[in-house]
Amino acid sequence: GQNIDQPTEMTATEGAIVQINCTYQTSGFNGLFWYQQHAGEAPTFLSYNVLDGLEEKGRFSSFLSRSKGYSYLLLKELQMKDSASYLCASMDSNYQLIWGAGTKLIIKP
Amino acid sequence: IAGITQAPTSQILAAGRRMTLRCTQDMRHNAMYWYRQDLGLGLRLIHYSNTAGTTGKGEVPDGYSVSRANTDDFPLTLASAVPSQTSVYFCASSDSGTSNTGELFFGEGSRLTVL
Numbered sequence: 001g002q003n004i005d006q007p008t009e010m011t012a013t014e015g016a017i018v019q020i021n022c023t024y025q026t027s028g029f030n031g032l033f034w035y036q037q038h039a040g041e042a043p044t045f046l047s048y049n050v051l052d053g054l055e056e057k058g059r060f061s062s063f064l065s066r067s068k069g070y071s072y073l074l075l076k077e078l079q080m081k082d083s084a085s086y087l088c089a090s091m092d093s094n095y096q097l098i099w100g101a102g103t104k105l106i107i108k109p
Numbered sequence: 110i111a112g113i114t115q116a117p118t119s120q121i122l123a124a125g126r127r128m129t130l131r132c133t134q135d136m137r138h139n140a141m142y143w144y145r146q147d148l149g150l151g152l153r154l155i156h157y158s159n160t161a162g163t164t165g166k167g168e169v170p171d172g173y174s175v176s177r178a179n180t181d182d183f184p185l186t187l188a189s190a191v192p193s194q195t196s197v198y199f200c201a202s203s204d205s206g207t208s209n210t211g212e213l214f215f216g217e218g219s220r221l222t223v224l
Binding site (some may be wrong): 004033035038041042043044045048085089096097098099101102 | 150151152153154157167175192199212213214215216218
């Protein structure tokens with residue numbers, strides 16, 4: 001079956017670095033997405049990886065290892081506004097997104 | 110700047126009633142999607158449309174129907190609502206269909222409670 005695993009909740013301190021892991025098993029693979037979702041709001045796109053390696057975009061970076069079925073989202077210099085849920089999604093061979101349940105990130109001062 | 114507009118934002122509905130959630134986008138995107146989001150579960154695809162005039166079933170299509178008469182509108186209908194359809198519904202669009210390597214743009218969601 002198809003499955004996306006990510007931690008339910010993480011806590012980090014303002015100004016620190018946090019890494020949110022995601023493992024995936026999908027029928028085929030056409031890329032790995034990360035979205036951010038603030039409470040009560042719509043998800044917004046953060047990153048897309050289809051090749052192995054690290055993609056950096058400002059304070060956020062995303063890593064992919066296709067051989068391990070593994071990705072992580074790295075958030076640096078954490079700010080209070082980064083408190084949100086982070087959704088990992090893998091695109092399968094039919095170009096459909098399979099979503100994880102999301103990781104709720106709590107930032108403490 | 111509108112993007113994707115969903116209506117209603119929130120609705121309480123008696124079981125057995127018919128309900129249509131509206132979704133309109135002004136980005137001229139080809140592909141549109143309806144997801145439901147439930148606590149502890151990932152977003153689940155209900156129905157999708159890769160282009161106007163075509164629709165397809167997602168992971169959880171039972172009890173729902175859609176239509177795509179034009180590029181901009183993609184309404185979701187619950188023919189006879191049941192309590193298990195209590196959820197937050199998100200409409201989304203992207204500018205490519207089956208070769209989707211781009212991002213999804215989401216509406217603000219419709220919170221539906223079926224009693």
